[in-house]
Amino acid sequence: MERRRFLQWGTAAIVGTAVLGACTGDNSGKARPGQPPTTAAPDTSSGAGPTDLTLAKTAASLEALLIDAYKQLMDSHIVTSSALLTYTNLFLDHHNQHLAALNGIITTTAGQAAVSDPNAVMKNQIVKPALDAAQTQDDFAHLFFTLEDAIAQTYVYASTAMSRPDLRSSMMSIGGIEARHRALLGVQVEQLRLDDLFPSAFARADNPLPPDALLT
Amino acid sequence: MARLEAFSHWFQTPTPVPFDTDYAAFAESLELAMVALYNDTLLKLTGENVATGARFRDHHQEHAQAYASLAAGKAKGAANYALVLTKTPAVQALTDEPSALSFLVTLENQMAETYAYGLGLLTSPDVYRRVVTTLPVESEHAAVLGTVAQLGPADHFITGPFENASVGDGSDPRRGFDMTAFPVS
Numbered sequence: 001m002e003r004r005r006f007l008q009w010g011t012a013a014i015v016g017t018a019v020l021g022a023c024t025g026d027n028s029g030k031a032r033p034g035q036p037p038t039t040a041a042p043d044t045s046s047g048a049g050p051t052d053l054t055l056a057k058t059a060a061s062l063e064a065l066l067i068d069a070y071k072q073l074m075d076s077h078i079v080t081s082s083a084l085l086t087y088t089n090l091f092l093d094h095h096n097q098h099l100a101a102l103n104g105i106i107t108t109t110a111g112q113a114a115v116s117d118p119n120a121v122m123k124n125q126i127v128k129p130a131l132d133a134a135q136t137q138d139d140f141a142h143l144f145f146t147l148e149d150a151i152a153q154t155y156v157y158a159s160t161a162m163s164r165p166d167l168r169s170s171m172m173s174i175g176g177i178e179a180r181h182r183a184l185l186g187v188q189v190e191q192l193r194l195d196d197l198f199p200s201a202f203a204r205a206d207n208p209l210p211p212d213a214l215l216t
Numbered sequence: 217m218a219r220l221e222a223f224s225h226w227f228q229t230p231t232p233v234p235f236d237t238d239y240a241a242f243a244e245s246l247e248l249a250m251v252a253l254y255n256d257t258l259l260k261l262t263g264e265n266v267a268t269g270a271r272f273r274d275h276h277q278e279h280a281q282a283y284a285s286l287a288a289g290k291a292k293g294a295a296n297y298a299l300v301l302t303k304t305p306a307v308q309a310l311t312d313e314p315s316a317l318s319f320l321v322t323l324e325n326q327m328a329e330t331y332a333y334g335l336g337l338l339t340s341p342d343v344y345r346r347v348v349t350t351l352p353v354e355s356e357h358a359a360v361l362g363t364v365a366q367l368g369p370a371d372h373f374i375t376g377p378f379e380n381a382s383v384g385d386g387s388d389p390r391r392g393f394d395m396t397a398f399p400v401s
Contacts (some may be wrong), residue, residue, distance in 0.1 A: 090369050094377040101378070152352060159335070159348045168344060169336035169381050172351050176328050176379035179352030180372060183359035194271055197356070201278035202349040 048109050052167055055158035056105045057215040059171070061119035062151050063099040065127060067092060068118045069147060072131055079137050083188045084144070091148075091181050098174045105170065121213040145185040152178035153208040160205050179203065232286060232340035238395075239334055240287035240343050243350075245296035245400045246330065246393060247280035249303075252295045253323060256307045260316035265364055269320065272357045279350050286343050290400070297401040299393060302386045317365035322389045324358035325374060330392030332381035355379065 048056060070092040073079060079088075103114035118127075130143050155175025159168045186192040207214075232240070254273035261269050284291035303323070310316045331351040338344040362372045375390050384391035386398070 086369050090373070094373075097377040156348055156352060160341075160345045165336050165338060165344070168338075168348065169332055172335055172348055173332050173378040173381050175348075176332060176351050176355040177373065177377055179355045180359040183356035184363065184369075184372060187360055187363050194268060194360075197360070198271065198275070198353070201275040201353060202282070202346075203352040205345065205349050 048105055048167065049163045052162050052164065053106060053109060053112060054214055054216050055162060055171075056102050056167075057115050058119065058209070058213065059151075059154060059158055059174075060099055060102040060106060060115035061117065061215055062122065062154060063095045063102060064116060065118035065122055066095045066147060066151060067099065068123070069127055069131065069144070070095065073140055073144065076134075076140065078134070079140050081137055081141070081189065084137070084141055084185075087181075087184060087189075088144075094177060094181070098177075101170065101174065105167065115215075119213055119215070121210055125210065141185070141189045145182065145190045148178060148182040148185055150208045152182045153204050153206075156203045156205045157207045230340065232288065232343050236338050236340035236343040237286065237288040237290050238400075239338060240283045240346075241290035241292065241400050242296075242395050242398070243331075243334070243347070244280045244283040244287060244291045245294065246299060246327065246398065247276045247283060248293070248295040249299040250276040250323060250327065251280065252300055253303055253307060254320070256304075257310065257316045257320055260310050261313055265313065265317070268360065268364065272320075272324075272361070275353060275357070279353075282346055282350075286346060292400055294401065296393075296398050298398040299386065302398075314365055317361050321358050321361045321365060321367070324354050324361065325389055326386065326392050327354040328358065328392070329375070329380045329390070330383055332379040333383045333392055336381055351379070 070088050073088055074085075074092075079085060099115070106112050107114055127143075127147070130139075134140050134143060152175060155171050155178055159171040159175060162168050162171060183197060186197045251273055254269055254276065258266055258269045258273070284293065306319055310319055328351055331347050331354065335344060335347055335351075338347060359372055380390050380392075382391045383394040384397070386393055
């Protein structure tokens with residue numbers, strides 16, 4: 001099974017194949033999945049470069065998306081799994097701290113405002129329809145596993161394209177934790193087999209997001 | 217033809233700088249030490265946990281091969297002696313399966329911390345990209361083994377919401393392995 005099933009078929013079970021069109025459709029003139037944007041060096045030593053900012057803002061918007069989604073999960077009262085509820089609280093705290101750290105990176109560049117809104121493309125095209133359609137605990141569990149899968153892969157993608165070592169280290173200090181989220185939900189909630197959890201000895205580094213989900 | 221060569225050169229990944237090839241050799245030696253430590257620890261595991269441990273050991277073998285290919289001839293093809301020496305007393309002290317699982321969780325955590333720290337130093341794309349794709353897998357190893365060891369939710373995150381980009385002499389589970397304390401031998 002592909003790790004990127006989130007965007008390839010995972011959500012299709014919940015929101016229908018029409019949503020997936022948004023993830024795989026032609027986006028001529030925009031960055032394609034699997035191809036990091038060209039790395040551009042920062043203009044100043046203190047701030048992040050244009051590519052760095054795009055990636056940090058996108059990651060921040062995904063953190064805000066996860067925060068929003070986990071809050072909705074807690075409010076749904078559909079989920080009774082103690083494992084999922086326990087991890088929901090912990091992961092919500094993590095995502096809040098990740099968002100704050102990313103905003104620390106973003107706002108060191110003059111004129112850049114902190115990100116607080118969930119990624120609009122992901123929210124409108126993927127997550128909101130999926131949350132609205134979720135009827136069972138399994139629906140929620142699958143959605144949150146696939147969200148953590150996607151955000152973990154986004155950090156890998158972003159870290160291969162960022163211009164500075166300190167930024168790559170910071171991003172993967174978060175990315176490693178997202179990978180743990182993914183693994184814990186995969187094993188304890190989704191009950192995946194090792195073959196599904198580890199399709200390879202290395203993490204995927206291509207962009208798992210729809211191209212227009214990247215914030216500029 | 218000259219124009220084609222120039223064009224091709226433009227797209228080639230820059231040759232890794234010496235520090236980064238040193239780091240790749242260091243990473244290879246750590247990964248091979250992990251293979252050796254897994255082999256010793258597998259003897260303490262039972263049932264499905266043996267297969268899980270063997271799978272993760274094989275991942276480390278693959279990681280070692282990948283780093284060796286980036287080390288510009290500096291890779292020794294041998295387990296990091298200092299790491300094996302440091303951890304051997306702990307392996308010998310393992311009395312049961314839970315203690316073996318906890319030992320492996322700690323090792324995997326320290327590997328993730330090692331790579332988080334290393335990313336702050338590396339500048340050669342081939343090397344740092346390999347580290348970026350290795351780190352999360354080692355973090356996930358820790359999570360899976362921690363699940364088998366029945367760790368509580370917070371115990372899966374001993375450094376909180378961030379991997380600790382910090383290294384030391386191997387005695388602190390919240391720090392990775394310092395290149396100077398664990399030289400390639």
